[in-house]
Amino acid sequence: MPRPRQKSKIQSPPRAKAFMPVGYYKQQSDAIQLKIEEFEVFRLLDYEGLTQVEAAKIMQISRSGVARIYEKARFKLAKALTEAKKINIEGGENMFDNNWFECERCDSKFNSTDESKIGACPLCSSQNIHQINE
Amino acid sequence: MIIAIPIEKEQFDSTISTTFARSNYFAIVDKSNGKVQITENLFKDIQKGAGIKLFHWLIEKQNIDALLAFEMGYKMQQMATEASLQIIIINEHSKTLNQLLEYMNINPKTAFSS
Structure with missing residues (x-):
């Protein structure tokens, strides 16, 4: 059994709980679950413009952990944008x-x-x- | 409780600034006696470390114990947490200072005359 993930520290809760695509959708395709720590990494690296080392210090996880979460966050966002899916921001291992x-x-x-x-x-x-x- | 609010213009119908440390003006609102004082942000054009200087100025000169912001930098938030200030994050920056004062039950006319 893998060890449980390290809890990452979140500075402030995300403003929105979910994002919805606008357009012609009769049937809502299933949503992407973006974890709160994935949102936080995305915010720290791309909005605040920090390096991975600085972000790791703030979130109290390892640098490579930040890189892993960032990779997942980017894939999920790209998938949601391409496939026009709803993005839910919730859950994850964080405090x-x-x-x-x-x-x-x-x-x-x-x-x-x-x-x-x-x-x-x-x-x-x-x-x-x-x-x-x- | 004294709250620092970053605003765009030196007016009561000014909207809340989207940045905290580099906002044009600050409204220092004293909730206990309903007095509002609008001051210019002296640090907004400093290239580096505007947030830190502004923070010390707000703490030492204005004796604030809460910050209100739409979005603030991670350093500002860390400093505020360490100094155990209360952070209030509003949902829309299109809100005006008047609307916020209304929430706090402060009449802008009596507040401005101070």
């Missing part, structure tokens, strides 16, 4: 840097500064919040 919460009233995300529970959204003071975990 968040902070405790992240989402407010359902103003749709903002925020972290908790200490371990204690947060009762209300710091922006709109709404109590309709939920923790983002996964």
Whole structure:
């Protein structure tokens, strides 16, 4: 049995939960599951422009681990774009840097500064919040 | 609670800047007394290390304890986490400062007169 994957650290949860192709599709083809750590590697390397060594340090995994995840992320994105598939961003072996919460009233995300529970959204003071975990 | 908000223009109907450290202006909002102060970002044209300088300025001069952003760099986020600041990430940058103040129950007219 292979050893379980090392958990990678995620700085902030992805903004969107899924992406959908636009066009003539009567029948929705099955979706691509993009893991959160694959999204994070893609973001760090291509959006922030970091090197693999720097990204590995942030995510607390090995450099070669970053390269492996990046390879998978690129293949999945290319496949989704070519075959016009929906991309779901969820799951994977990861943990968040902070405790992240989402407010359902103003749709903002925020972290908790200490371990204690947060009762209300710091922006709109709404109590309709939920923790983002996964 | 004092929140730093990056904005495009020196106005209350300005939209939120898509970058944090290189935004044109900052609105420093004091949630406890409803006062808002708009200052120019002195570090936006620095080639390197604008985020670090801005961060120290915000902490030492403005005493902020929360950052609001649409997107921020990984260094800024790391520094904010280490200094145990609260990070608020909004979903759309098309929101204006007025709308955010409305969420916080702050009247822009009374806030600006300070």
